[in-house]
Amino acid sequence: MADLDDPHELLLVARNLNPASNSERLVGIFSARLVIDELQIDNIAVASDFRKTGIASMLLEEGLNLALKCGAARAFLEVRTSNIPALRLYLKAGFEQIGTRKSYYNNPDEDALVLSLNMVEIRLL
Numbered sequence: 001m002a003d004l005d006d007p008h009e010l011l012l013v014a015r016n017l018n019p020a021s022n023s024e025r026l027v028g029i030f031s032a033r034l035v036i037d038e039l040q041i042d043n044i045a046v047a048s049d050f051r052k053t054g055i056a057s058m059l060l061e062e063g064l065n066l067a068l069k070c071g072a073a074r075a076f077l078e079v080r081t082s083n084i085p086a087l088r089l090y091l092k093a094g095f096e097q098i099g100t101r102k103s104y105y106n107n108p109d110e111d112a113l114v115l116s117l118n119m120v121e122i123r124l125l
């Protein structure tokens with residue numbers, strides 16, 4: 001859960017604007033916490049009817065760029081072992097598996113894969 005009073009918190013949202021009805025809808029979120037030079041990504045989620053259109057990739061790229069500007073050197077996150085869409089998203093962005101956490105999740109009980117991205121390397125690309 002993002003703490004909006006925490007100055008280390010990064011929160012990005014994607015909105016879909018509908019000019020016909022003059023309305024907008026929240027369709028994606030990215031939340032992370034930057035502590036010194038380590039970025040802990042807490043959540044990326046996209047509304048089910050907007051998935052597979054590049055929104056998560058865009059939020060991830062924007063979030064990483066923002067964190068880089070704020071001094072991040074490495075990003076970390078946990079993901080359920082069965083979460084193939086998220087895993088593919090992160091691996092495509094250059095994250096690597098650095099470990100596992102046994103029974104990290106409940107309902108249902110499942111291990112987490114710990115992924116990391118060396119952001120100094122992506123700055124050099």
Ligand SMILES: CC(C)(COP(=O)(O)OP(=O)(O)OC[C@H]1O[C@@H](n2cnc3c(N)ncnc32)[C@H](O)[C@@H]1OP(=O)(O)O)[C@@H](O)C(=O)NCCC(=O)NCCS
Pocket residue numbers: 043044045046047050051052053054055056057058078079080083084085086088089090092
């Ligand atoms: C994971 C999630 C955020 C991806 O969002 P998205 O906007 O659909 O992702 P993108 O369209 O940017 O896709 C980027 C890449 O992710 C992978 N991907 C996304 N959805 C996928 C799916 N259903 N199956 C396999 N790979 C998938 C692909 O590699 C894709 O690249 P490609 O389109 O070139 O193949 C979305 O499925 C989601 O909200 N899931 C529920 C919440 C969640 O699990 N969040 C992660 C918590 S760790």
